Every structure is written in C-alpha cells, then in structure tokens.
Amino acid sequence: MKSGFSLLELIIATLIASLVSTLLMTSLYQSGKYQVIVDTIVDMSMRVNIVSVLLEKDLIGAFIPVQAKMRDQKKEEMQSAEKEPLVAKKSLKESSQESDEGGEIAKKNKPAPKPIEKIFYSTNKDKHLDVFTFITNNPRAAYVSSDTGVVKPHVVRVQYAVKPEEGYEKKDSFTLFRQEGTELDMGNFKNVREYEVLSGIKDITVMFTARLEKKENNTPAGEPSGKKEEEKKTPQKKQAPQKKEYEYKTMAEWVSEQKEQKDSKAAEFPRIPYFVEIKLSLWNKEHTQYQDFVLSYEIPTNTAPVKIVKEKKQKKAKAVKKQSDEKNQQGQQQEANRQVAHVVVKEEREQNLVDRLNGILSTAARALNQG
16 A cells, blocks of 8 residues: 555645745735835935934024114114204204215215125915025034135025925925025025935925014003003002013014014014924825924024113123222222331331430440440
C-alpha cells in the first residue's frame, strides 16, 4: 500500500495556507498605508515648522523706524500750532521768517527727508493673502569672512507674496515667496531677489488683531454736567490707579497709516498689530488631500501713545537729574567739611608750635637769670 495525503488533508492544508497568506497581505497593505500617512504628516509638519520659525523671527522684530515717526511728529506740531493763541502765532511767524531767510538756500539744496509709509501692510486677493510686508530688525543671519560675505544692516524690509504654483493651474495650489532688502521705502522696494518658502498651499489667510486702550468717560450716562463741576471744586482724596482696560478689533487686511479719526476721544489706532493669526491649508505630495494648520504670533510692541512715552522719559530724566544734583550737593558739603577740618587741624598745629616756642623761650630766660 502506497503512503500519501488524502484529498481532505490537501484541501484543509490549502485553506490554512490561503488564510495565512491573506492575513500577511492585509497586514502588509495596512503597514504600507500607514507609512504613507505618517510620511505625509511628517512632511507637512516639517514644511509648516520651517515657515513658522521664519515668520516668528520676522514678526518678533517688527517695529516703527525713526523715519516713520516723522509723520506723527508733524501731526503733533500742526495740532499744537492750532491750539496756540494768535499773539504766539505772530511771534512764531516773525521768528520763522527771519530764520527762513537765512536757511532758504540750504533747504533748496537739501531736500527734506520723506517719511516712510506702509511700515506694516497686508492685502488680500481672491479671499486669500496676496502681499504681506513690514519692517523688522531681525534679518536673516549673514556669515562674513575675509574672503566671502558682506555685512548687512540689522533693519530691513521683509515681504511675503503668494503666487500660483507652476504645473497646477487646474487646482488651487499656490507658493509662498519671501523677499528681504535694505530699502525701507515700499515704493523703492524693487529688484529684490525672492526665494520659495512654502509650496503646495491650498489656501492661506491672515487675521490681524489690534489692541486699543479704553478711554474713561468722566461723566457717566444720565449724570448732569453741573454735578461734575461741583465735584471738581470740592477736594477729593487721591484714588488708587485703575487698571487699564483694552478692547480688541480684528481685521483681514492691515494698513499702518490709518485714516484720521473724527472723534478725538477715540483711542489712537496702533500702527502695528498686537496679534497675527495665519491659517494654512496644505496639499500632500500627490495633491489629493489637504490638512489645515493655524499659526499664531504675538508681536511685542508698545501700543501706548507717543505722548505717554515722552512723559515717562521726561519724568525719568528729571529723576536722574534730581539724583545727580543731590549727589553734587552731598559732594560739595563733604568737600566743605574737609576744608574746615583741614583749617582746624592746621590752626591746632600752629598753636602747639607757638606753645612749644614759648616754653623754650621761658626756659632760656630762667637759665639766664640763674647764671
């Protein structure tokens, strides 16, 4: 009798082998699928992380340069000139005419510097970001040696622009470009080399938040103005300084040069936002799926009006001057005390010397008398 496997045994073995191969193929397919998902997430996260670090470094250095503050100084001079009386205006005009006669030639030869505008500016196009530019003191690092590299200034203008991505005209796909140049004026910011920062963008939007200080209403609603005048006449105790309250306004576009407000009591609108939020939607490598990201940045800027800052500086200068005057007075008093002590010691020494001479003379006289 020949040995071998029966038909039933072969069927059972084939069934078991097919089950095992099915399980192996399923696990292999799942592992490959998860590997693609992980690679896509890691790739998107790395791309967003590079842009996030770059934007954070640029935005944290955003500031108002001195050339841009000239615009605010001219406004303050105009406002102060309007408030002055006519007599003061006439005297100012006469003195200015005399000074202008001597400086007309110099003014003709030397044009007045133009104040910088659009220090923080952003516009949209087709419901997404188009141009985003500002002035910062955190430029990209430049490595300089004796052979290569050029030293760059630390104040530059940075501009981000969103353009359609080449090769994906049918789908919504854009590329973010960055430019950096030493020309601070927006009108002259041309012919600056741009480089790609992020590609495969489905959508990008930016929201800006402005922080405005609430101004207190001295007369509450329903209270007559006469009552307020009576309260002013009566002496009141000093109240504790109240905590400042702020209100926040959100907008999709930002212009640093806001229109002049008709309401003088309204809070001064800041030229740099307090908070910037960027929403990104990125395609994967195959442009089949996309993922949303949110980048948030708080700009460390002083939103207080320029007048308050000047008052603080003046108070600080007065305090420093007072301390120096006190130190000078103390030094003068100490020097006077030293001189008085020196005179007293000198007189005591002279008196001792006179006493010694008198003793010697008296001793000599006695010796002569005895001899």
